[in-house]
Amino acid sequence: MTGGDEARRAIRGSSGRTSGGTSAGGAGPGGGAGEPAGRPGEPAIIVRPDAVSAAAAVAETLTDALEAAAARRGRADLASTGGSTPAAVYRALLAEPLRGRVPWAVLHVWVGDDRFVPRGDPNGNMGPIDRVLLPGVPEMGLAPPPLDPEHLHPWPTDAALAAGRSAAACAAAFEETLRAELAVDATGRPVFDAVLVGIGPDGHVLSVFPGSAAFEAPGWTTWAPAPLHVEPHLERVTLTPRALDATPGLVVAAFGAAKAAIVADLLGPAHAGPDRDERTLPALRARRAGATWVLDAAAAAGLAADDPRRVG
Numbered sequence: 001m002t003g004g005d006e007a008r009r010a011i012r013g014s015s016g017r018t019s020g021g022t023s024a025g026g027a028g029p030g031g032g033a034g035e036p037a038g039r040p041g042e043p044a045i046i047v048r049p050d051a052v053s054a055a056a057a058v059a060e061t062l063t064d065a066l067e068a069a070a071a072r073r074g075r076a077d078l079a080s081t082g083g084s085t086p087a088a089v090y091r092a093l094l095a096e097p098l099r100g101r102v103p104w105a106v107l108h109v110w111v112g113d114d115r116f117v118p119r120g121d122p123n124g125n126m127g128p129i130d131r132v133l134l135p136g137v138p139e140m141g142l143a144p145p146p147l148d149p150e151h152l153h154p155w156p157t158d159a160a161l162a163a164g165r166s167a168a169a170c171a172a173a174f175e176e177t178l179r180a181e182l183a184v185d186a187t188g189r190p191v192f193d194a195v196l197v198g199i200g201p202d203g204h205v206l207s208v209f210p211g212s213a214a215f216e217a218p219g220w221t222t223w224a225p226a227p228l229h230v231e232p233h234l235e236r237v238t239l240t241p242r243a244l245d246a247t248p249g250l251v252v253a254a255f256g257a258a259k260a261a262i263v264a265d266l267l268g269p270a271h272a273g274p275d276r277d278e279r280t281l282p283a284l285r286a287r288r289a290g291a292t293w294v295l296d297a298a299a300a301a302g303l304a305a306d307d308p309r310r311v312g
């Protein structure tokens with residue numbers, strides 16, 4: 001089975017849907033279509049031997065979701081992530097065979113969270129987009145993609161900082177853009193066609209850290225004070241957990257031995273039930289039917305080889 005076959009199975013999950021849209025129901029906590037409230041189900045898990053092949057599987061899974069959305073509604077919205085994962089994923093998207101399948105002309109690119117810093121700051125999550133995705137990688141023969149610059153939607157940190165506005169104001173401004181651009185599901189959640197997230201060693205997802213007030217935030221975006229327990233110690237702007245719930249193409253990427261313990265915990269039996277504590281481990285929000293967790297062998301070391309959720 002190819003990564004694409006696995007991804008299509010994973011994206012369909014238990015709901016049978018293959019892509020999102022204006023009427024897409026989510027399968028996340030809180031009761032999406034086909035999932036009882038409080039019983040989010042289980043993700044598919046793909047394990048690859050190393051980080052490079054795992055990044056390729058992430059890219060293929062995202063491409064499947066974006067391609068399906070473009071075919072169905074003529075547009076595809078991707079929310080990408082920061083951290084160490086995206087650069088290799090972007091390289092895989094820029095190379096054949098995926099390059100020819102990504103619906104570049106109708107692709108809109110967002111970032112799920114960012115640090116409250118100017119666009120060019122090395123700590124910003126636009127870095128991999130600006131350094132790899134947009135220019136391509138000429139030394140690897142990867143040309144820039146035909147992505148419409150108008151379809152790139154960074155968090156408006158530059159404008160907020162220039163005007164002396166707060167991270168909270170920046171998050172609110174971004175939410176206005178999201179609401180103007182994105183499809184919305186029947187319960188008022190944004191529908192990205194694909195969302196890529198990483199997970200932190202403390203179980204954070206996006207910039208939603210353990211104990212985060214983001215769980216109480218009523219909207220799609222919020223801000224977070226600079227975390228003291230993980231670097232960089234910078235204020236954040238981020239999607240809220242509910243903004244992950246309606247995407248049919250939620251992909252969690254975790255590579256490397258340093259992720260093995262938190263991956264085993266997040267996907268382990270202690271958090272299988274509906275009473276799991278997302279406020280302590282926010283990445284549990286992504287443990288749900290319809291999501292795909294893509295791991296390299298090192299990150300998957302704590303999972304059983306015959307885990308029934310494994311699709312590859």
Ligand code: 6PG
Pocket residue numbers: 081082083084085113114115125197198199200201204205206207253
């Ligand atoms: C950020 C990210 C964050 C990241 C995880 C995992 O801004 O830091 O959005 O949620 O994805 O910390 O990062 P790695 O993939 O680099 O381990």
